[in-house]
Amino acid sequence: MNDAIAWIISLFGLASCFAVVDLLRSNGVLGPRGCRKATHIGTGLVYLLFWPLYSPGPSAKFVCATVPGLATFYFWMVGIGACRDKSLLERSTRSGQRQELLKGPLWYGLAHTLLTVAFWRTSPSGITAIAMLCAGDGAAEGFGRRYGRGNPLPHNSQKTWAGSTACLIFGFLAAVAYIQTAAYLGLLQPQQPFGSIVATSAIVSLASAAAESLPVGEWDNVVISLVAATSARLLYGC
Numbered sequence: 001m002n003d004a005i006a007w008i009i010s011l012f013g014l015a016s017c018f019a020v021v022d023l024l025r026s027n028g029v030l031g032p033r034g035c036r037k038a039t040h041i042g043t044g045l046v047y048l049l050f051w052p053l054y055s056p057g058p059s060a061k062f063v064c065a066t067v068p069g070l071a072t073f074y075f076w077m078v079g080i081g082a083c084r085d086k087s088l089l090e091r092s093t094r095s096g097q098r099q100e101l102l103k104g105p106l107w108y109g110l111a112h113t114l115l116t117v118a119f120w121r122t123s124p125s126g127i128t129a130i131a132m133l134c135a136g137d138g139a140a141e142g143f144g145r146r147y148g149r150g151n152p153l154p155h156n157s158q159k160t161w162a163g164s165t166a167c168l169i170f171g172f173l174a175a176v177a178y179i180q181t182a183a184y185l186g187l188l189q190p191q192q193p194f195g196s197i198v199a200t201s202a203i204v205s206l207a208s209a210a211a212e213s214l215p216v217g218e219w220d221n222v223v224i225s226l227v228a229a230t231s232a233r234l235l236y237g238c
């Protein structure tokens with residue numbers, strides 16, 4: 001497909017994600033925390049679904065990366081107070097304070113932008129890192145808060161075994177599902193056998209869950225992306 005058309009469709013995809021979250025919030029299905037988590041888990045995983053639409057040309061990854069790039073630039077503008085967007089604050093922050101956008105959400109958007117340019121769909125490493133950042137990190141908070149009470153990690157009392165186990169399992173499942181889909185569509189170069197995808201995703205999700213469990217504050221999105229991308233790159237070799 002023409003990259004300009006794929007880009008317009010991706011922007012509609014992003015707007016649709018926000019519209020769905022807003023709808024679920026206005027119907028009372030999601031509370032403020034649920035909205036933020038749905039945005040955290042959903043936008044990145046939906047973003048990956050649009051990658052196959054782009055052309056095989058060398059500029060496609062740059063065109064695609066401008067989608068999270070522009071989103072990141074927009075919430076940076078809102079974060080510094082240059083624009084107002086109440087619904088973005090309600091959807092993407094815990095506190096409702098614009099300054100919070102300059103922490104986790106900013107790094108989240110930058111990670112998507114840089115991983116797209118650095119790896120694109122031909123390598124399983126970027127896909128793995130986005131899966132860990134969205135499904136793994138996202139599930140850790142949800143499961144940790146719900147089932148983790150009374151089971152803190154020995155090295156970080158703010159996080160729990162339930163959260164880290166969910167990070168490992170959901171990060172692994174998302175990585176395998178997305179990389180196997182890319183393999184099925186013939187996008188990976190070189191192709192990866194299913195056994196290697198499963199084994200590598202298992203090791204990377206273990207490393208990513210360990211990284212996620214560290215007390216790194218607002219840097220968790222950077223740390224999990226770096227650890228997942230680096231370990232996947234070392235193991236896959238691409």
Ligand SMILES: C/C(=C\COP(=O)(O)O)CCC[C@H](C)CCC[C@H](C)CCCC(C)C
Nearest residue numbers: 010013014040047068071092104105108112
């Ligand atoms: C709430 C978010 C991160 C919070 O991180 P943390 O504090 O829990 O560590 C996510 C914010 C998402 C952002 C508003 C939108 C990101 C854009 C996205 C990667 C591009 C998606 C495009 C697509 C076609 C859906």
Ligand SMILES: Nc1ccn([C@@H]2O[C@H](COP(=O)(O)OP(=O)(O)O)[C@@H](O)[C@H]2O)c(=O)n1
Nearest residue numbers: 140141144145148158159160163164213220
């Ligand atoms: N491994 C983990 C991660 C988070 N959590 C729970 O989720 C909450 C938020 O975690 P976090 O500060 O990593 O959240 P994000 O920065 O990822 O949004 C923690 O205070 C824990 O209650 C957990 O129990 N175990």
